[in-house]
Amino acid sequence: MKAYLILEDGTVFEGTSIGSSREVISEIVFNTSMTGYLEVLTDPSYAGQAVVMTYPLIGNYGICREDMESRQAWPDGYIVRELSRIPSNFRSGDTIDHFLKEQDIPGISGIDTRALTKILREKGTMNGMITTNGDYDLEEVKEKIRQYTVKGVVLKTSVKKPYVLPGDGKKVALLDCGAKDNIARNLNKRGCEVTVYPADTPAEEILKTNPDGIMLSNGPGDPAENVGIIEEVRKLYESSVPIFAICLGHQLMALATGAKTYKLKYGHRGGNHPVKDLETGRVYITSQNHGYAVDEESLDPSVAVPAFVNVNDKTNEGLKYVGKNIFTVQYHPEACPGPLDSGYLFDRFMRMMEEGR
Structure with missing residues (x-):
């Protein structure tokens, strides 16, 4: 299934839907860690934000639930270059895609996360929407995205x-x-x-x-x-x-x-x-x-x-x-x-x- 990441400045990235297919608007931030994606997903500090992982391959050692940093995953969305669908690790108990579905977190893979990170570094953190609906009015969506704020988290x-x-x-x-x-x-x-x-x-x-x-x-x-x-x-x-x-x-x-x-x-x-x-x-x-x-x-x-x-x-x-x-x-x-x-x-x-x- 196709998915789209739409930034408040009008930039659009097209990729593949991962995790939940629901639509979400959130603050888009990036994380430069090469490992520890499960700890990132379960860090409560990401509540109200969608996380871009700058490392290009995420999920290669699967999900080891004993490494979770809280009782659940907290980000509104998850954005990666490539998602490993066949993890290799003797401790792994699940795939990251299934974990995202279980936690009802929508995501997108297959986009140029390096280009996205450069935009966020040059223009600053901004809001964005992850959606599987390709039939959108860009100007209408941009206004809706701009109105989002992180509150009560x-x-x-x-x-x-x-x-x-x-x-x-x-x-x-x-x-x-x-x-x-x-x-x-x-x-x-x-x-x-x-x-x-x-x-x-x-x-x-x-x-x-x-x-x-x-x-x-x-x-x-x-x-x-x-x-x-x-x-x-x-x-x-x-x-x-x-x-x-x-x-x-x-x-x-x-x-x-x-x-x-x-x-x-x-x-x-x-x-x-x-x-x-x-x-x-x-x-x-x-x-x-x-x-x-x-x-x-x-x-x-x-x-x-x-x-x-x-x-x-x-x-x-x-x-x-x-x-x-x-x-x-x-x-x-x-x-x-x-x-x-x-x-x-x-x-x-x-x-x-x-x-x-």
Whole structure:
């Protein structure tokens, strides 16, 4: 079956329908990872977006469900150059095409993803439609596509009620704003008892359990949209509990303390982004997935100072909070997929909790 990807600027790509055949309008973003497509598909940070994989062959090692990063797949759509229909891997339990159908995610294959990525890099992230209906009015469709916005995705992806991963060590409260499972796993394997809370949990409910530390997770969408969550994060900041925040959590903490965020032209998504630690000068290769960044010019230096910087475009990649046991990073130390260079940040968080309040 033929499928079409129509961008809001009028560009049209014709290819083959994969996954679900339903029509979808979404924000189109690209990911440069060479492997880890299942982890990308099950990363809640992609809610409200359709993902272009820049690596030309996707699905060659099949679907290994134990590698999923959450309970389901989250992107609105999936766009690839070539889809492998006969996977080869002793761990594979399914094909990616069947997985997309099962998860009701529409996609398109057989298009020039390199040309598409160049458009998104030059013109910036834009909306698009994936459809199997070839009988469309381009001007009418373009107007419909332009009206799409990503909204309400944090509460959509968050857990609906708290749950606990048992451990005999430090008690960590994880605020799930669209968390990847590997964040909790990294804490759990270090002995922590991890209690995962819905994103809209009041700060008082978390603090009354007297946790040794608080994690603010990654998640989807525009951070500034989450006004209520930001207010609760401000209360967590004012407590004396050690806090470690990742990606969206990093942005929410910055907003809660008076800084601003802005949308990047096309974001950072992939497993090969170099980040420099400003204290040591060391550069780490990191896994990233975000479309917004903290505006360093808006920081109050008496509250927070830059701790990490993106080597490619000099955007902020992390903050250290003055006089507080709080540090935040824009990238993903839990990786999955991606390099494990920055896993040491979980150990830093463990030392913060050991030192106490």
